[in-house]
Amino acid sequence: MEPELLLAAAAALGLAVVFTPLRVPRASLLTWGLLGLAGMAAIVIAPSLDLVILILLVLAVLQARLTSNREFVTRLRAPVLAIALLALGLAFERMQGPVVLDRFGAVGIVAGLVAAIGLLPYVHEFDPDESVVASPIPWMAFIGPPLAATVLLQANQVIPSDAGDAFGAMLIGLGLLNMIGGSLGSWRTENDASAWRYSFMADWGLAMCGFGLAIADGRSAALLMLFSIVLGRLPLYLWSRQALREKVPTDRPINLVVAAVLAGSAPFAGFPARVLLLRGATQLYWPLALVLAAGMLLWLPSSLRLGRSMGVPRGRQAVGVAIVLALNVLLGVYPQPLLTLAGL
Amino acid sequence: MPSIALLAPVLLPLIAAGVITAFGLSGFNLGPIAVGAGAWAAVLALLVLWIPLRSTQELSLGQLGFGTGLQLRLDAVAFAFGLMVLVPAALVLTLQRRNWQEAAIGVLGVAAAMGAIEAGGVVLTALAGGTAATLAIVQLDAEDVRAPRPRWSMLLAAWLALSWAGVILQVRSGTAAYAAVPVSALTAPVFALIALAGLMASGLVPWRSWPAEVWSRPSLRAAGLVVATLYPLGFYLLVRAYEMGDGRYPQVAFHAILASLGVVVALGAAVRAQSATTRRGFFAEVIPGIGGFALMTVALGTPLGLVAGLITLAFAAAMTACLSLLPDRAGPASLVTIAAAVGLPPALGFGARVVGVESTFEAGDFFGFIGVGGTIVWVLWMVAGARATGLPAGRGRPTGETFPRVAMAVAALTLVAGPAIGLIQSAFASPAQADVMPLPAGSVGGGLMSMVTVTTVLPVVALFVPLLIIGVLAYGAAGTRLIRTQPRPPLFNLPWAGAAARLRRAVALASMPEQYRSILDLRALEAAAMGGRPLIWLASLVALAFAVTR
Amino acid sequence: MTQVLAAIATHALALVLYPGLVTGAMFGGLAEVAWMSATAGGWSWPELPRRRPTPVLATVLVCSILAAVQLAAPFNPVPSEERSVVVAAVALAFTAWAELALTVELVAEPRLLLIVQFCWLLAVLGPAVQPETLRPQVLGNVLVPALLPLKVACGVLYLVCLPALLRLWPFAPPGDRRTRRRVDAARALCWFPYCGLFTTLFFSPPADDGLGLLRFFGITLIVAVVMIGVGFVMQRRGVVLARAVYVRAIAPYGLVVLVVAVGTSFLLR
């Protein structure tokens, strides 16, 4: 799953670089993107979770050094908390002791992962006017997906089965928290850029629920969700930045189509992800599926808002949006090749 | 015919959409004829595929990736519903002028709806139906973003509910293919989800829902197409549920509740229709009204009921095409349409409703009372129709999208199609019914000449043909000059009619009293949660640690 | 093909001659003359309608003859199994509202009429619920003791509703400005199907012989006479009595009939 997500991130970077408006300097975007990709590649190929944590530390420090309105120290807090929690969690898992220690270890890993990505309740401080690269968005939409897949894969090897239930339950619980908090926040918050950030959280909520289900359907759902984040929401967010500054909501058909992509409507990638998630939840505990199904409806108001905030893409951006839409339709209608590639 | 040809009714509109887009991007609008060609090609493909064999054809193209395969299936049900969707859609796409974006989205919507109908399983239907719903929303907003349209959340909820039902079937029985689902897998909760999906997808509720609201848009190009493609899909699910349940729903209560709901839906539409202030307002309620009658009979769980329901749905499809093309002005087209809509004898609507009411009585037990209720609602429709003939026309429509002669021809066709109800039954409805429901001896039969039920025979040709001739002579001798266009007061207003709207308004306007706002300050809450404060993080960590020790 | 043509010819005969248009027109004409004489206080030759027929009349004509051929009249060319009480009821229901199409001013007390119409439909269709059949003559032949209370209740309801449906009640349409009395052609066409349907549904079907014919038309005529009498009384007593009957009594009584119908179905389950 991780190599596929890495490829998706690379593709997203390619899309961002190629189809970004001409005024944006591509070289720096490419430089920083490639640096991030290198870090992600290192994370993916790292043989142990310890190395993953260390690489994460490097990425955190590198990103914190970028120019931003936020202080260097402030920007480091959440990633370092994540690293500390992951390290403590891993340490607890490696110690011999009562079962509760393993559970605390699971808490550390889950909380650390959530903190690394920047999800509720470990949210990174966000400045809507900040450049995307220096903001918490790359943690959520660029580095986060391969990181999560890697951490969870490696964590499964160190967490004993006694604590496995707690691990899954926490993922699902935090997933639901993010799903509801993210979608409501995205709908109700005043700032459009913040709304986008919340919407990433909401998507992550579904992905975490998928991971928490700990069955193939759940993992497949999570993979599709993460793909839709990396190859859907992230490029669309990048291309919406100009319109966000201009604050001109538009109601063209393309805005509705974008809203549909963001809402996970059929035939886009979010829809089969939701179907798989419902399937997984039904296998595990059907009331969870009910909660998920009800929660999935919360995406719509915020997606309409975000779709309208995108403005009317023109020129290169329009081509980029078309490619993103096509990719999402492909994944939405026929995700089998991707799932096969990911061994799911 | 190779089984790959089953893709044709879906692929042809898709190809048309592609061609329209390609030409559109190069600055050339192909025009409505070429646009309609995609839909008519699908109609032709459907006919060519079905008529020579008249048996179920299947195509399996491997797994799609979410537990379901790309399985297409063309049986009598798919054929019937395919025609219901494709023919009116093709008609409006052919006649009405659209820009290339609208045309492409419209044809895509047709392809999606056809995909939902040809899908071999529940989940694939949900995917295609959800796509059709998404495209419908885009289409309507592309035409006029301020005009009424279905709530997207409701449509999404419908198709998500169906998806969930599909995955429950997959989990429980290993498959969600209509033909392969074991009867025991269609439990009450699963069926409840399917029924809910069907009702929401078609807006089958007693209050004014999207199939009525979209007719109040300034332009009805998108509205007509959306109703043509989306409205039958909810019924399709209810019919397919019979196939999964071996001809019945899991509990008899579902039959009773849904059939009663059908009457209530038709009643709601009739009440609104009789208080409409314009003729357009009346016409807006026609499709929901017919839908209510269709639901009443489809849900009965008897072969006769299902046959009557399918004929009623075919009638609804014809009326959809007619209303999409009808101008907002007085004249013979409006009169004929009203006559057809209220089911004046010996029209198709009359025959379908008579058979439908009969089917409730023959269903036994208390279902007869549903029939009594249905008849009473029909009378209310008569009142509404009579009143509507003299109402002011309405806001008016762009002339480019109205075709009074075609509209009148379609309405007249349904009027004179009464004698052909036997033909429709034997060629269209009965095969579909037989595909999903075992047929007890003597429950429904007949042929081209008559419809034979358990207790009666409706001699459609022998009785309706002379009646039609007499009617033509009588109406031919009559003049229409006496009809006076005037604002007409409603016969009655339901005291609680505006309650839902008032409640919604009250909820929308509800706000926290000033003195309590400091208790729950959402902004402060958001700032606390999103501020990146270590104290909150620590508290969360403690909470998690506490939770895992429970 | 021959059979088809023969069937069409037979049904056409039924629609046009017996028991359709001609029979209905004759019966209705007689009833109308009687009614006009009763209300005018003496016999006089009524003035026939002169204008071109309206769509209302065309609708009433089509619907009334369709209803008439559903009756259990002796020698009815339409076979017994081809008749349906639903067809009759719905077709007759159309006749009551056709005038509304022209202008609202031609329908007196439309709200009240609607309630009466609902009650009448209950009276017609209520007895068909438990037997699960819609053949009029079968319903007329139902003599199961347990069903008799319902049948009687429905019969009374039918009769109470009929003066309103035939517009024999004293409410005048607001737009009725006729000074000279003319035959109400639309109503004339409705007398026979309404009264005949009562005979069909609430009396055992007559045999296809002279006696049966006499019996059928005798009862139907009695119903018509009763209606004229009731109408006459109501016209004399004015709108007060009519309003009392139709506003205060008919809806509660209709509810009672509904309760009886439901109760009967429960008991006979």
Add this chain to the structure above:
Amino acid sequence: MVEAAFVAWVGAALVVLADGRRGLALGLVLLTAGLAVLASPAGMAFGAVAIAAGGLVAAGQCLRSGPASWGIMPAGSTPRLIICIASGLLALWVAASVTSGTGAPLRFAVLLVVGLMGARILISHEPGAVLAAIASLALALGVAPGLAATSPGPVAAIVGALIAAGVVFVPAGLARLASIPLADKDGA
């Protein structure tokens, strides 16, 4: 080993309690010494050398930047002191009492250093102190694989040491590189 763990605690406490470069550097040195000693018996002899080297480089660099003072326990540092003591006791309890098996000093040191450095970064506003804490954290993360039942090899320790050594060098240059293009008004 117990002594090494104690030295690590003192070093970590110094990193937490000190705001001046001398104090931080001393803390880093002590921490490095403790962790290096603790790493060697866990099958990480080469790793211990790397940790020592990385830690000393970091301490050296730390000594060259920031206010030239010890800055140990400035006014208002009572909470930090409490954290140091409390975390030490908690880590001791977990490492010695709650958990079982050999390697209690390493368990103690890893839990303590990771916890304390995390706390240091969360409560601190001084970039120099934060960088020192990050270097300490990297060192702790480098020796943490020694807790595993099987020998982890030196890779993590080397990477940790490299990060510790490198993290105190990078800051200013990268910030300049990023400043112009990434805050562009066109959004990306």
